[in-house]
């Protein structure tokens with residue numbers, strides 16, 4: 001049986017500082033390519049995704065800029081362009097491309113981007129909620145009952161059709177709820193970015209940052225919880 | 239760098255293409271079509287491939303393999319439902335199907351390798367150099383086992399497979415190169431055996447696949463089968479004949495069904511006609527386009543679900559697609575075009591030859607790999623989610639479907655029991671919740687140093703490379719040591735087996751395609767020599783003596799070439815004879831028609 005632990009935290013791994021070119025051993029000044037021998041360099045595991053794309057650690061992000069940079073780096077790293085190169089370079093190209101693709105996927109999606117930033121800033125592993133958020137407690141317990149009842153019912157029966165109508169209404173409510181949370185998140189994102197842009201180092205600013213991160217984390221996990229319930233609901237009534 | 243060719247290894251037809259100064263071109267042999275039917279037959283002269291093998295479908299059904307692509311990367315259990323339709327015998331060994339041909343059994347990659355060798359040979363003859371590297375296409379929805387099987391086939395054929403690329407994306411490359419399109423395109427590829435839909439974004443030379451979906455068991459073959467079933471039922475009813483005990487007639491029914499289907503793409507009605515066994519005469523039946531549509535609508539509808547899913551997964555709506563490109567022979571069916579047009583609300587593009595566009599795209603990709611084309615880059619995705627089995631038989635997803643490749647995921651493993659020395663890992667592919675409902679790719683045992691429970695930390699990296707094929711590595715985080723992992727594929731050939739098959743394919747020189755080419759050329763040359771000698775004897779007096787001398791010279795040149803061992807030289811001399819003897823043929827026909835067609839010349843007759 002496989003016992004596996006989720007979410008390996010790459011950044012915590014001890015990693016030799018990459019200061020020398022793996023090939024010619026000269027001091028590395030260039031970003032991804034050695035200035036002297038022009039060989040591609042493995043992207044350091046310590047490099048966060050924002051830095052990788054040359055972007056500041058902000059939650060508002062222009063998708064166009066991100067895409068342009070992604071395409072540019074893809075042209076630099078993709079294995080297609082390393083077919084005639086040494087084995088070592090091919091391996092680096094493969095690793096860098098895989099990393100780049102993960103980075104792009106993470107930053108492209110606002111929710112994943114926020115979760116990632118939270119992880120960077122607060123060093124937290126994703127908070128997986130197992131009980132309903134307090135303000136939805138009653139509603140969700142009731143919904144679970146309706147779902148169970150519906151699953152056990154004869155789909156053609158009248159009672160099933162009543163239940164179905166109720167479930168559709170519940171779905172609309174929850175989806176609205178999800179949208180509300182996303183709007184709250186947007187606000188928090190804006191507050192975070194503004195705070196970072198001011199770059200204050202006061203005790204007050206630090207406390208404010210901590211509060212925003214905590215609120216973000218709560219709403220993100222509530223949102224995921226609600227989203228999973230909605231998915232389950234949709235799958236059941238489909 | 240030596241030349242890399244692009245190969246479309248299709249269910250029904252295969253092609254090879256190359257890049258000719260920035261323009262991809264398909265390669266056809268002397269006077270032949272570029273398409274090589276994906277058929278392999280065992281004859282008294284050994285194994286043959288392509289058009290000549292297709293002839294054996296009805297003559298020699300038990301020894302003629304077609305649609306072998308359907309069996310790539312599959313176990314016998316996977317194809318149980320359709321076994322009855324195939325006249326050749328299938329067995330299984332080590333989770334891999336084996337096809338019996340005479341005394342020997344061949345795995346699907348070996349049969350595919352014979353087709354690949356034929357293409358390789360064509361390319362070599364055409365380009366005048368030896369070919370050792372190729373890009374081979376697969377349906378986008380092929381899973382890891384099916385991709386690996388295709389790669390194995392290449393190796394067995396003596397080709398280094400530099401890249402496996404997806405058929406719809408290959409088509410997009412060829413299309414994008416020609417049309418210089420920007421925007422979002424949907425490629426709908428319905429071939430002989432498989433269906434794929436891919437949604438791509440084309441921008442400044444980047445071809446980014448947003449999502450893909452499909453069905454690796456849905457294509458023209460299935461339409462043929464429906465029509466054939468209809469014919470078979472009617473034959474049973476009208477003549478009390480059960481053709482399923484006559485493999486040759488079963489094949490004839492299938493082929494006639496396909497021909498009728500193809501005719502109905504251009505006509506509104508057609509007549510199918512078949513010879514029956516046991517002196518029961520002929521079965522003829524009129525089939526209309528409407529009847530065909532009624533038969534096929536369910537199959538066509540089955541392609542639309544994956545289309546909607548792919549569009550949804552790419553975060554778009556059908557109306558957001560700028561262009562729809564049709565690929566594959568089956569998209570010539572009017573019903574298919576109608577339904578696709580209705581779904582996307584756009585008239586689909588079909589300017590490019592749907593038979594060739596995949597091979598052309600493979601040639602473009604080959605050129606990218608060899609450094610010729612530098613402004614284009616394909617970013618493809620993995621079609622199916624990859625995961626591992628966890629407690630309770632649940633699949634835990636590591637790399638989601640439609641993730642851009644190369645893609646990697648890391649997972650940390652530890653032990654539950656003190657002193658435990660291994661962790662079993664079961665790798666799966668698919669979208670279902672439970673492990674048992676997904677495709678098992680492989681199992682392996684992770685070696686762990688004996689330590690108290692929970693202390694070992696082994697990090698396993700799952701990497702899907704640019705071919706869409708999985709690679710697994712493991713690292714002990716305590717010692718930093720990496721361990722090599724021996725993976726036993728669930729439905730594939732082991733490395734040793736592939737090695738052996740590569741050796742076999744060289745050893746049996748008689749099976750070798752080039753040897754066979756020579757044998758065939760010699761046989762054909764022999765026949766031509768005999769008939770021409772006879773014509774000279776019968777009709778030599780009808781032509782000028784100079785012409786007779788020219789024919790004699792050509793005959794002795796062919797006789798000499800026939801003794802040599804260059805099939806191309808033989809074919810060239812044969813063409814010379816045909817040229818030299820043209821006058822003789824016409825004169826003899828004119829002569830024999832003189833009474834019947836008072837005064838009319840053959841040249842008039844053939845022109846009218």
Ligand SMILES: Nc1ncnc2c1ncn2[C@@H]1O[C@H](COP(=O)(O)OP(=O)(O)OP(=O)(O)O)[C@@H](O)[C@H]1O
Nearest residue numbers: 248249250251429430431432458503566567568570
């Ligand atoms: N005019 C036509 N009308 C309908 N069907 C056609 C027509 N021409 C060809 N086909 C069908 O197209 C199929 C072959 O298409 P194609 O050569 O694209 O397939 P393939 O590439 O060999 O298969 P795949 O891509 O599924 O592996 C056959 O089933 C054939 O009957």
Ligand SMILES: [Mg+2]
Nearest residue numbers: 248429566596
């Ligand atoms: Mg095809």
